[in-house]
Amino acid sequence: MLFRRRARMLRWLVCGRVGTVWIWKALLLFVAIAFAVQLLGVIFNKSSVHPAGHSIFLSSDAQGPSLGFCQPHTHIMFLKTHKTASSTVLNMLYRFGDERNLRFALPLGYQFGYPLPFNAHRVKGYRGPRAMEFHILGHHMRFNKPEVEKVMPADTFYFSIIRDPAGMAESSFAYYKEVAPAFRKAKSLGDFADNPYRYYDSRVRNNYARNLLMFDFGMDNNANFSLAVAQKAETMIRQTFNLILVSEYFDQSMILLRHALCWPLETVVSFSLNARQQKPSDVGGLSGSFVSKAAAAAGIGFRGLRPQAKILTNVTEAQREKLRQWNAFDLYLYKTFNRTFWEDIKSFGYAQMEQEVSLLRMLRKEIAQVCLRDGGKPVEARRIRDKNIRPFQLGLLEILGYELQPGLDNATRTACLRMIRPELQYKDVLDAKQFPRVAQSGQQNPALLAAGASLVRQDSPRTGERPAEGNAGGRTAELRDWDGSRLMRRNQTLIQKVRLT
Numbered sequence: 001m002l003f004r005r006r007a008r009m010l011r012w013l014v015c016g017r018v019g020t021v022w023i024w025k026a027l028l029l030f031v032a033i034a035f036a037v038q039l040l041g042v043i044f045n046k047s048s049v050h051p052a053g054h055s056i057f058l059s060s061d062a063q064g065p066s067l068g069f070c071q072p073h074t075h076i077m078f079l080k081t082h083k084t085a086s087s088t089v090l091n092m093l094y095r096f097g098d099e100r101n102l103r104f105a106l107p108l109g110y111q112f113g114y115p116l117p118f119n120a121h122r123v124k125g126y127r128g129p130r131a132m133e134f135h136i137l138g139h140h141m142r143f144n145k146p147e148v149e150k151v152m153p154a155d156t157f158y159f160s161i162i163r164d165p166a167g168m169a170e171s172s173f174a175y176y177k178e179v180a181p182a183f184r185k186a187k188s189l190g191d192f193a194d195n196p197y198r199y200y201d202s203r204v205r206n207n208y209a210r211n212l213l214m215f216d217f218g219m220d221n222n223a224n225f226s227l228a229v230a231q232k233a234e235t236m237i238r239q240t241f242n243l244i245l246v247s248e249y250f251d252q253s254m255i256l257l258r259h260a261l262c263w264p265l266e267t268v269v270s271f272s273l274n275a276r277q278q279k280p281s282d283v284g285g286l287s288g289s290f291v292s293k294a295a296a297a298a299g300i301g302f303r304g305l306r307p308q309a310k311i312l313t314n315v316t317e318a319q320r321e322k323l324r325q326w327n328a329f330d331l332y333l334y335k336t337f338n339r340t341f342w343e344d345i346k347s348f349g350y351a352q353m354e355q356e357v358s359l360l361r362m363l364r365k366e367i368a369q370v371c372l373r374d375g376g377k378p379v380e381a382r383r384i385r386d387k388n389i390r391p392f393q394l395g396l397l398e399i400l401g402y403e404l405q406p407g408l409d410n411a412t413r414t415a416c417l418r419m420i421r422p423e424l425q426y427k428d429v430l431d432a433k434q435f436p437r438v439a440q441s442g443q444q445n446p447a448l449l450a451a452g453a454s455l456v457r458q459d460s461p462r463t464g465e466r467p468a469e470g471n472a473g474g475r476t477a478e479l480r481d482w483d484g485s486r487l488m489r490r491n492q493t494l495i496q497k498v499r500l501t
Contacts (some may be wrong), residue, residue, distance in 0.1 A: 062266035062363060065356060070262035074102060075153045078138035079160035081216045082208065083171040085247045086161055087273045087423050092254075093138050094426050095418045096267050102135035104430050105151050112141040115205055117218060120150040124435065139427070143218035145240055157261060158240055162213055162334050163247035165327035166320040169193075172208050182209035193319040196326050214329040225328040233329065234336050243344075244337040255356045256344055265356070269363045271402060271419055272378070371416030373403040388425060 078093055080086040097104055105123045107113075112122045118141040120126055123134070129150045137152055172180070173189040182200040186192035192199055192209075200209055202222040211221035219233050237244065243260050245253035254268040315323070324331045345353055378400035402420040404413060421429070 062269075063264045065265075065352075065359075067259065067262050072263055073157045073261045074100075074135050075156040076136050076138070076261070077148060077152050077156050077158045078136075079143050079158070079216065079241070080138055080140050081160055081162065082140070082212050083168045083175065084161045084163040085250055085272070088250075088270050089161060089245070090138050090423060091273050091419070091421070091426065092268055092270050093136050094421075094430065096263070097136045098418060098430065098433075103133060103434065105134040105137040106427065106431055106434065107139050110424060110427065111139055114140050115142055115215070117142045117144040118147050119144070120147045123151050124431070126151060142216060145218070145236075157242050159243040159245065159257065159260070160217075160237075160241055161245040161247055161253065162330075162337055164324075164334055165213070165330040166323045167247075168212060168330070169209075169323040169327065170315065172212065176208045180206060180208040182207045188314070189323075190315045190319050193315055193322045193326070211327050211329040213327075213333055217333075219329075221329065223329075225332075230329055230332040233333065237333070237337070244340065246338055246341045249341070251357045251360055252345060252353060253341075254360060255353060256341075256348065259348070265360060266363065269360060269367060271364070271368070271372075273420070273422065367416075367419065370412065371405060371408075371419065373405055378402060 076093065078086075078089060080090055094104075096102070105126075108122055108124050112118050120129075123137075125132060133153065134151055137148065137156075170189060173183050173186075173192065177183050181204050182196070183189075183192065185199045196209070200207060202210075214233060215221035217233065217237060219236070220229075223229055243257060245257060247253075254270075257263075258265060258268045404416055404420070408416060418426075
């Protein structure tokens with residue numbers, strides 16, 4: 001009874017003296033305050049992933065159109081496929097993680113034991129599942145899902161990039177001509193396209209000559225083509241990867257990626273890295289196509305090919321079609337995920353895509369004006385004054401790089417340097433940052449692989465040998481990589497022998 005009387009008295013006090021209207025007003029006020037607090041929390045979380053360092057953007061559009069109330073992804077796995085503009089994508093991941101002090105899953109050497117399937121124990125610092133948090137995994141590997149899942153958290157965002165097999169074949173031939181046995185034997189790419197079985201031996205590793213996408217995704221690239229096998233590969237990719245980008249539509253790919261990751265627009269602005277000298281009207285074998293237009297929009301200038309390279313890589317349209325049929329599994333994957341890509345763009349909205357692509361290109365030109373000499377045109381490696389940013393050279397065509405504007409302040413120079421630093425040198429910088437004691441002790445010297453070094457590698461019968469001490473006077477010093485392959489250093493230039501078997 002006492003409880004009931006007190007309850008009636010409380011209702012009388014609240015309703016009689018305050019009134020029902022005031023109760024509703026108070027409730028609305030509390031709801032408004034709660035919503036404001038939540039909104040401020042989201043804004044704080046979004047701003048916390050922005051770099052605290054110096055901005056190199058002149059305009060205020062660097063953040064891009066609003067992404068809503070999503071949370072930025074920081075657990076990312078990028079399958080870096082060969083000859084697909086993947087080096088440019090990796091640089092974007094490098095910059096994002098570097099600026100935010102995220103932890104990279106780095107290889108013990110310079111790749112994860114490729115062409116062997118990925119193994120978690122090839123990650124530097126790996127101590128077992130969930131023993132350490134890794135944020136970004138993105139070097140060359142042959143995909144092996146169970147082993148990747150040992151390294152990366154369950155909420156990891158998986159993505160990769162693909163390219164027309166004909167363009168991949170032309171780029172692979174130019175790059176691996178003296179490395180891949182199948183290409184080394186052929187007189188030219190046209191000669192190979194007309195009769196690939198004459199040169200290709202499926203028993204030999206490092207051929208880089210058939211269904212390279214299929215191989216990188218971890219499946220049998222030498223199987224006879226069948227729809228059932230192709231569909232099995234498609235199913236695996238769809239179940240594992242959140243997004244598949246398309247090299248020929250690079251800028252559109254970056255917009256889809258930045259929305260999928262909930263990243264500011266400035267994080268996906270990039271310059272084309274690992275670009276090669278090409279004929280002005282022929283980029284990736286697609287004359288006059290969107291590829292060449294996109295390359296021009298990206299600020300990529302193209303000079304003429306070396307005479308010998310032009311002859312060796314020149315193919316007819318009929319031979320390009322032969323290359324597509326030779327890479328039938330890759331062609332299936334390309335057509336399939338190219339359709340998915342355009343379905344994603346349709347869902348995204350053509351008008352919004354056009355708006356954001358235009359903004360992306362404007363920001364790229366803006367940064368080029370701030371950071372790069374000569375308006376951002378790529379130059380031959382030998383013309384780059386700073387030897388530490390000269391791109392690594394291999395193959396018939398020269399890999400182009402960039403020169404920084406002189407007179408930049410330290411903060412601006414650091415930000416600009418991140419955007420043009422070649423892949424191998426950037427990996428060394430991150431390695432030294434994550435493992436400073438190892439770098440200082442000489443077990444992993446980030447300066448070993450100098451810019452412009454030649455890269456060749458061959459098998460060694462022994463494994464696990466410690467590096468030999470260097471000789472004075474520029475004489476040869478023998479070193480051993482983590483997998484036992486021979487490393488040679490001459491005049492402070494590392495020569496890593498490429499595995500030929």
